[in-house]
């Protein structure tokens with residue numbers, strides 16, 4: 469059934485997988501010893517291995533001169549990669565999923581669906597690397613991005629151009645200001661006004677455990693698999709979910725043509741990580757709620773969708789099943805923020821998030837440093853912003869370490885805002 473040289477990728481089935489509750493679904497990997505795959509399974513394992521094997525092979529021998537084997541070359545398809553892709557398709561409620569070498573490479577694959585002269589609409593608060601890639605397309609490929617406030621569906625609507633808009637790219641919550649975009653309302657508007665446009669959601673901060681954008685009207689969802697999906701900062705990966713077979717085929721073509729499919733070993737690591745997503749996310753989120761509450765009580769301006777004072781608290785509750793474990797806060801002084809970051813002992817000073825360890829960073833100097841200072845200023849990204857990515861440690865230790873750092877930096881006591 470495979471046609472690796474052109475559009476279709478190997479090991480694909482149209483069978484509908486059985487759905488369980490989220491924590492069960494993450495652990496339960498469907499395989500079959502049936503040579504035809506079996507119901508709900510896209511990948512067969514002749515030996516019934518309890519852990520999906522790593523097919524560390526670049527090529528696959530063919531049954532004859534005309535090829536026709538299910539796999540021929542790992543750039544085009546690999547059984548370990550197929551396993552994780554079919555598992556993630558089920559979890560994201562996607563028609564098809566693809567795993568690639570990083571979150572940025574997932575976005576790169578998606579953006580290749582846009583031709584010169586067409587336009588992208590994206591947020592004005594978004595990950596620095598995303599901003600950089602969009603800037604590159606504008607400079608070298610003739611694809612302009614209009615940055616708007618995606619917390620306002622009307623702002624998106626006003627930027628839509630039925631002839632030109634090809635992609636509306638949403639991050640929700642945004643990195644690092646944790647703003648929320650109404651995926652459903654925006655998807656409805658876009659589909660009515662620009663039937664050719666695709667609504668693409670970067671769901672990295674939520675993971676499919678907390679939010680499923682394809683069920684909210686998005687056409688494509690992607691994640692940095694480097695973050696929650698793998699959970700241990702021991703690999704780089706990108707995960708794409710497509711709502712329709714037609715979109716999936718276009719994406720697969722680019723992945724095969726450019727060669728960014730995830731390696732067998734990293735596919736295996738990603739699959740192992742995904743199984744514990746529910747327990748990690750529940751614990752990290754629980755810890756994050758406590759940290760946010762502590763900071764709010766100290767009078768800091770905290771950005772966290774679990775905070776009832778967050779301007780889109782109710783909207784986020786409608787879109788997702790939880791606030792997640794990334795928050796940011798302002799201190800009022802870049803120097804004070806630097807001192808806080810450097811005074812922590814348990815919180816690692818590091819970019820990225822979604823790891824079992826807690827991390828602290830200053831976005832303007834780290835993850836978002838590639839956005840020029842004047843653009844950061846125009847977009848009101850505070851230079852003193854501290855981002856916290858909460859891990860699975862004992863929350864009391866995290867709170868004590870943070871409180872000590874705040875004292876050491878001279879950031880406490882502050883007047884409580886109540």
Ligand SMILES: Cc1ncc(COP(=O)(O)O)c(C=O)c1O
Nearest residue numbers: 570571572595643672692694705
């Ligand atoms: C929201 C968001 N999307 C995408 C990416 C890109 O992912 P990766 O680092 O895996 O390329 C990142 C971070 O790097 C991110 O924070």
Ligand SMILES: N[C@@H](CCSC[C@H](N)C(=O)O)C(=O)O
Nearest residue numbers: 595597643819820821834835
């Ligand atoms: N030097 C890197 C910075 C990566 S930031 C990773 C992550 N998305 C985050 O928000 O912390 C780069 O230039 O991309």
